[in-house]
Amino acid sequence: MGTRKRPGGVTLSRTAKPFRTPSGLRAPVGSASGGRFDxxxxxxxxxxxxxxxxxxxxxxxxxxxxxxxxxxxxxxxxxxxxxxxxxxxxxxxxxxxxxxxxxxxxxxxxxxxxxxxxxxxxxxxxxxxxxxxxxxxxxxxxxxxxxxxxxxxxxxxxxxxxxxxxxxxxxxxxxxxxxxxxxxxxxxxxxxxxxxxxxxxxxxxxxxxxxxxxxxxxRNRPSDVGQHVDGIVPDTDTDPNAPLTGWPLRKALRTSIFWAVAACLAASSMLTTGLNFHQVALLGERGLSPAEAAANFLPQTAAALLATLAVGALIDRLPPKAVLTAAMAILACGILSARLVSPGWTAIGYGILLGTSGGLLRVVESATLPRYFGTAHLGAIRGTAHTVTIAASAFGPLAVSLGHDLTGHYGPALVALTTVPVLAALAVLVARKPVADG
Missing domain, CATH: 1.20.1250.20 (MFS general substrate transporter like domains)
Incomplete structure (x- = not known):
């Protein structure tokens, strides 16, 4: 009771069909007493x-x-x-x-x-x-x-x-x-x-x-204040005290889709941090002044905000693998575009590509892991994914710097680093959706 299955067989909990009155109208959402959803x-x-x-x-x-x-x-x-x-x-x-x-x-x-x-x-x-x-x-x-x-x-x-x-x-x-x-x-x-x-x-x-x-x-969960997930009152036969269900960490770690998501997070974190850390010098090599290079964070931020809001509104209806692949493709294009940047619109385009990729990935990770693995052990699963993300960010600046030191320019290093999001996208494409036992 109190559970349902998404396509792929993963069991989620505390989310049921909205209760409808005998007249067919949806019952008020929120708390058990009909209050506003928090x-x-x-x-x-x-x-x-x-x-x-x-x-x-x-x-x-x-x-x-x-x-x-x-x-x-x-x-x-x-x-x-x-x-x-x-x-x-x-x-x-x-x-x-x-x-x-x-x-x-x-x-x-x-x-x-x-x-x-x-x-x-x-x-x-x-x-x-x-x-x-x-x-x-x-x-x-x-x-x-x-x-x-x-x-x-x-x-x-x-x-x-x-x-x-x-x-x-x-x-x-x-x-x-x-x-x-x-x-x-x-x-x-x-x-x-x-x-x-x-x-x-x-x-x-x-x-x-x-x-x-x-x-x-x-507040930890809706049930703590007598409310329901999404503010939707479940069927009357649903047990409000039913335990949360979902995949334990050790089982999630044995799925290819977890590591595909982690690979995308690592690629984005590593490369975006590396490019941002060296942004003044990297864009200076393309003719931008230090002030113009620093200002490039503005289109990155604006694009990230718009992409986050747009994909956030659509991710519940989009296949996560498609969004992950798109984020990696845009990141690869952004890295390559840095070799073509000059003062003006091309520099803005570079910033937009980087920001868009980060915005897409930020939402799809947060929404995909609970979709695939439920919420019972969500903290442990996302904590492990964040370990990969943060650790990868530590190596980004060093990778970009070493590439520059070996060749004397940022261009060859950027071409080599483009393989990272490409490989992450391939990992997503071959990954299998998790299927619950039985």
Whole structure:
């Protein structure tokens, strides 16, 4: 009772056919008493939590790099290595975070992550050397870029099924907008107060926003407040207390589609991070000034927002494999287009291709894994996928840099790196949809 099967045989739970009255009209949605469905408020809270990951994202950290080099007496290579180390170690914690979500619920995990994230940011304001900086990078990449993002999107997946793609699209779009705007605010904080005070202010801001969200806004699942997934009242014979169903992590890891999705995430994370990290030098080689190269983040952000919203509204009706393949094809075209960039529209087109690919992938991952594997162990499954994603991002800048050092130009390296999304697309095409036993 309380379960149904999607095409492919995967059993999902807590989502039933909408109840209809004897007259054939749909019954009011929301709580058992007919109140307003809280799912869209959860989307808003989760999007705000996503935006608060900005201090742990590469765009938010990049503002601090030059002041850190000047004040701590470290080289750019040393600080890049520290960042790579922090990213890799932080990624290893994602499966554990995912299991915590499954066991304790998103509300407790968001509160814990927010408290730790804020404390680490404040701690970074006291660093005096490379060891402390590396430890701080481990913390902010684990808690901010990884854990807080993971729990925010997983919360939305618990509240929606039929409209999961739309809800996740809105969450991703609003969160991305906040992350993209944050560097301008952070830059002003660093300029006015210095990097130490700026990090302390960020830590207090995380506490001030994330902790109240966890305590007073987020609710783990619709059943916690007498509501139902998607706000649709199930059939009267549905047991509201039926346990969630879905694939355990170890079983999901034995499917080809999980690793195909992970390969797409890794390809996008690695290459987008690498291209963005070297964007000024890469586009400078094509004749753009540093200001023009930096401005190219704007079309990337705009395209990512539009793609996230568009695919979010459609993903529930589109085959995930087709969207994954399209995202990889667009990413490959974006990488190759960097060799043809010149000041003007071609540079804007390059930014649009990169942004579109990232926007497509962001939503399809969040919606596809619960579609294929259910929600009972969703945190652990998505946590493992995020480990692959974050770890891959650590190697992107190094791969692009080594390619440039070997050839003296970025062009040959870009051609070679195009094989990465092509191989990921092939993995998607040959992957089989998971089929439940029996």
């Amino acid at each position: 799912g869209w408020r959860i989307v808003a809270y989760s999007a705000l939590a996503m935006a608060m990951t900005a201090p742990g994202q590469t765009t938010g950290v990049s503002v601090f790099i030059d002041p850190l080099i000047a004040d701590l007496g470290v080289t750019r290579t040393q600080i890049s290595t520290a960042y790579l180390t922090g990213t890799l170690i932080g990624a290893c914690a994602m499966p554990l975070v995912g299991r915590m979500i499954d066991r304790y619920g998103p509300r407790r995990v968001i509160a814990c992550v927010g408290a730790v994230f804020g404390a680490i940011l404040i701690g970074l304001s006291f660093v005096t050397g490379l060891v402390g900086l590396t430890a701080g990078f481990v913390g902010i990449r684990m808690a901010g870029q990884g854990a807080l993002s993971l729990v925010a999107t997983t919360t939305v997946a618990y509240w929606f099924d039929k409209r999961r793609g739309l809800a996740l699209g809105i969450t991703g779009a609003v969160g991305t907008a906040g992350i993209s705007l944050a560097p301008m605010l952070i830059e002003r904080l660093v300029s006015v107060y210095g990097w130490r005070q700026a990090w302390a202010i960020e830590g207090v801001a995380v506490w001030a926003v994330v902790l109240p969200l966890a305590l007073f806004g987020i």
